[in-house]
Amino acid sequence: MFTGDEFADGGATILHVLKEHDVKASFFLTGRFYHNPAFQELIRQLKTAGHYLGAHSDGHLLYCDWAKRDSLLVTQEQFRKDLALNYSRMKAFGVDKEQARYFLPPYEWYNSQIAAWTKAEGLQLVNFSPGTRTPADYTWPEMGKGYVASDRIVQSVLEKEAKDPNGLNGFILLVHIGTDPRRTDKFYKKLDELLTKLQHKGYSFSRINQLLD
Structure with a gap:
């Protein structure tokens, strides 16, 4: 699954690679992303290609404190209004809540209260599986130790696949x-390599709703 807020520079590459590998993916995008005129043609292409379009909050809010996860930084009303705006942006592309009931919280950071609020909205909260470095593909060299190069990210996925009993x-x-x-070392440029290696191992790929429904 792919997330998007401020940037979409990998969109054309990702769309092409997914088509070449006959892969359907899931795109969780913020309201700001959906509303950005520069990204709207890409979104239409993603929808036409059969990829899942989901919500990632409107303004990419930080719901809870980084150091104290049980400390909320938003009220339920703020959460509800922000989420509603995200879905209203999606309607412009013919996507409503019934078609996109899986919700990926911004920053992939939340607590049990956010999960409960999500459920109250008739949605199912989802998150990425731990164990690889792909979520660090946004980092850049000036971050120092926080930076993860794209080759290392690919390696982390293959290591996880090899070491986990369930692959x-x-x-x-x-x-x-x-x-x-x-970040000039763009991980999406390694996507073709990664999909090729995983498909050679026998893996197939599905949208989030196909995986979880």
Whole structure:
């Protein structure tokens, strides 16, 4: 699954690679992403290609404190209004809540209260599976130790597949559709390589709703 907020520089590459590998993926995008005129043709192409379009909050809010996860930074009303705006942006592309009932929280950071609020909205909260470095594909060299190069990210996926008794069966892999220009080593340029290696191992790929419904 792919997330998007400010950047979409990998969109064309990702769309092409997924088509070449006959893969359907899931795209969780913020309201800001859906509302950005520069990204709207890409979104239409994703929908036409049969990929899942989902919500990722409207303004990419941080719901709870990084250091104290049980401390909320938003009220339920703020959460509800932000989420409603995200879905209203999606309607412009013919996607409503019934078609997109899986919700990926912004920053992939939440607590039990956010999960309960999501359920109260008739939605199912989802998150990526832990164990690989793909969520770090947004990092750039100036971050120092926080930076993870794309070759290392690919390696982490293959290591997880080899070491886990279940391999990557049912695994939810998160990638960003675009990243800060300060990262020049774009992981989406390795997507073709990664899909090729995993397909050679016998893996197939599905949208989040196909995996979980």
